Amino acid sequence: MARCSFCGEQIEPGTGKMFVKKDAKIFYFCSRKCEKNLLKLKRKPRTTRWTREFHQVKKGEKR
Secondary structure (H helix, E strand, O other), rough: EEEEEOOOOOOOOOOOOEEEEOOOOOOEOHHHHHHHHHHHHOOOHOOOOOHHHHHHHHHHOOO
């Protein structure tokens, strides 16, 4: 199973969306919310509070 390129959640088979940029980079999205945050709003996952990457970065700062 693939992981969402923005939030890091597992994507169930038969759901989600695969987006391929012109430079051949492949992004997988579990929802429109993740797609919009990454592509249209150009947000970074590490600064968005509800993503897995944010929690990993925050966990590393506490040590």
